[in-house]
Every structure is written in structure tokens, then in C-alpha cells.
Amino acid sequence: MNFKNIMLHKTTVVAFLFLLLLVTWICGQLTVNNDDLQFPVMIKTSTTCQTTATSNTSELIVFTPSKKIAKLLTESLCGDNVVAKQYGSVIGYWGYRTADSLEFVGKGIADLILAKNNIMAAFRAESTYNYQPVVGFSNYTAFFISSKEKPRLTKQYFLDKRIGLLDYPTSRSGHILPKQTFKELDINLANLKITYASSHNELRDLLADGKVDIIASFWKESDATRFSKNYITPLSNNIAGTRWYFKMQQNNTDLLCAIQSHLLNMSKDQTLHYYQNVKPYWSCNTKSVSFIKGLGDE
Template identity: 65%
Template sequence: MSGKTLAEDVATSLCDDLTISKQYGKVTSYWGYKTSDSIEFLGKGIADLILAKENLIDAFMAQSTYNYQAVVGFPDYTAYLISSKEKPRIEKSYFLDKRIGLLDYPTSRSGHILPKQLFKTLDINLENLNITYASSHTELRELLASGKVDLISSYWQDSDQASFSVNYITPIRDNISGSRWYLKMQDENTDLLCAVQARLTDLARNQSSHYFNHVESFWDCKSDANKQSVEVINASK
């Protein structure tokens, strides 16, 4: 997963679950912002549970190869150009004299892929741009707030209004699918799936971020005392 605090919270929550503790002797969590980390875990099927973007799952055919199944996911969102002093304009001339903050994370859509696609569409050579790369969305906001860059590419969250103005954001693309938690289902282990889903859902709803509070469960774990069936919800997403 992407952050140390989240990794610690997930490990603690899973360890506290009776169903999970019956099946596993311990839970080990790993975190990091590098694309290579996700590639290593997905490409070799190392992780039993992983937070990843759908496009990365598709790229490595992780669902067909290791039967990674989406358990919970976060809402679709919009990618924005965010400035601290003016509303960004989608014009070639606008970007040429600006200091731009992007994520050093090639699979990030809002922080890397979409802004670079925008520059390509505007026929801008990246070598002609003054780009500073950050390791996280939080670091991007710190760069912008400190005046080290003129604008960044990221998502917008409610807490951003404390430091920036909603009048100074410009959308790049909307309806971007959010990240999802994927569980490797080598067996029809529905007890494990439902326990993991319940724990991840509770964790998400206790987050301070309005975005992460709106978690979606993909499996219907309401069943009788014998837990005879589990059905997929919204499997087409």
C-alpha cells in the first residue's frame, strides 16, 4: 500500500480479526510510493492483499493469473491542475513559463499520466517545461504552498480549501476510477473475503478524508448463520 500509517493500521486491524487469525499466523504489511514496488508484488503474485489501481491490475492480468478479486474500492474522481494564485489555463503558452509539480510515480493518473498526456496534446515538449517531481500528493501540496512551484496536478479534497482556493483549480479529466483493495482468492475462501472486506470498510470509514470515507464494498456478505453464499455486487465496474 502507499503509506506507512495506513500499512500499520491495516496490519493491526487484520491481526485483531478472529477469522483472519484462524487462517494466518501473522500479518506483514509493506508500503512504498514506487511503481516498482507494486509491479514486484503484482507481477509475482506475492501479496495476499494489495491496494492498487485497476489499470495496473489489468496490465499484469493479475485477475486471470492469480485470481486477484476487488474487495473494496474508492470513488471515481477528477484530476485537476491546482494553483495558489490564479486559475490555470489549458493553453500551450500558459505552461511554458510555469514551475510545475508532478508525481514521480508513472502509474499515478492525476499526478503523472494525465498532465503529461495534456502536454502532449498541446504539442509541448517536456524538455521545455520546468517540472519538479514529488514522491507523494502531500509533498506536491507542500511544494505549492511553499511557493516552490506555480501549479501541481492532483485530485481535489475538502481539506485543500484550508490552503488553496477552489476558484484556482482547472479539471483535466473526470470519472477516473479510484484505487481498490484486491484479495488473492486461490480458493473459495468466503469467510476470509468477508472478514477482510469488513475490516477494510471500517478502516476507510474512520478516515478523516471525505474521499476515503466513501468506500464501496464489492461483495454481498450478508448470509445466514452457515454463511452459505457470497454474491458479487456491481462486478462490471
């Protein structure tokens, strides 16, 4: 077989294989239902609702660490007349990790967000995106909490203790303040037995189950059913509470006041006293909307 015939033979084989592959693909497309290829969303992290302005494509974006709050607030805002004049839908996102908050704050994605003021300050969100506080929760105190004795703020005391901290570098009560205390006591973190938890509730479970001796957190009313209030030692007072921030890139005071009203009403239905004790940052009872000076970090 000469060279020309060899090349012709190889070309014929390649062409045949290509046609076979093409026919197989076409048959597959005809027999497979496209609906079978739609994979379900395994983890849902948002909820959406429509306002009465169905033809408006603008979206009001809300972010909160709580799925329950995201759903309640989203539905509440969708039924508001002021919101409907400006938006066609409201999307509520939730995320439990600090990284989720950082994503929404750092990129200015959310129009309304529940966040800590130290995160907002770290990204200069108020100057970059003009995020303004709308309502704020009361200041609180950070504690070392034990189940068997009152913690002592001495170097020797902590060296043989199993300690529970939050795995969130931005958490003041569960991470920043206890580590500051250890530094002030001249304790090398490498010499401590530290267990990191993903939430304050997980910290409490670790302590209640005897897996750690001490945790760093805040004190809430329900803690008295599991631990003794005699066995807590304050780390720092007057820590600024979490706040709702509104991205006010226009002087949109109608929407600001509408949102503040919904947040205040929603706080009344919260089970924890801390979340019921909320303060507005704006005076919306007069024709001239004004910031309430002096509220700040009191």
C-alpha cells in the same frame, strides 16, 4: 643453501604464518560477543502479529502504501476468528514508491493489497493470480492547481510556467493525464520547466512555497486552507479510485467476507472524507456470497 633447503624454509614460513592467522582468528572468536555483530534495522517496512493459531506456520501477507494502515489492518486481522482458522500470523508491509507496489503485484506476493486498477491491469494480476477487488474508493477528478489564477489549457499558457508533476509514471492525476494534456496541446516536454515531486503532499508544498506555478493532482477538502478552489482546472473526470484486492486462488469466501468487513470498519475511522467513502464489491449478507455487479468503475 641448496634448492631442497630453500623449499623447506619457505614451507616452514608459510606454515608458521597460517598457524599465526588461525590462532588470531580463534582468539577473535573467543573475545568478540556475537551480539555486537547484530546490526539494527535502520528502516522498518513491515509489522507482524500472531493469531490464536500459534502452531500454524501459514502467513497472511498484506501490502499498503501507508504504514499506519498496514499496522491497523494487521492487528485487526490477527484478532479475527476466520483468519485464525487459516493463518498463524499476519504480516503487513508498506512502501511509498510505485516500485514497491509493482514488486508485490508483479510477483503476486501479497494476499491482500491496496493498489490502483491500472497497475493491476498492466500486470494482468486478476487473470494471473486471480486478484479480486474487495472494496473500492470513489472515483475522482484530476486538476491543474494554481495559487494565483485559474490555469488555462492552452499551449502558450504553459510555456512560461513552472510546473510540478509526480515522479510516478503510474500516477494518473500527477503524471499520466497532465502529460497527455501537453501532448494534445502539441507541447514538447523539453520546452517545459517541470519539477518532479515524490508525493502529492510534496507537490502541494512546492506550490504553497512559490517554487512552482502549477501542479497536477486531485483536490481534497483540506486544500481550501492553502489554495483557492477558483484556481483549479479539471483534466479528467471519473478516474477510478484505489482498491483493495484479495488474491482469491481458492474459493475462500469466508476469508474474503471477513477481510471486506474489516476494511469497511476501518474506513469509518479515517480522517479524510475520500477514504471514508468506500464501497464493497461483494454481498456477504446471505449464505451465497456474490459479486456486486455494476459497481465496477461507476
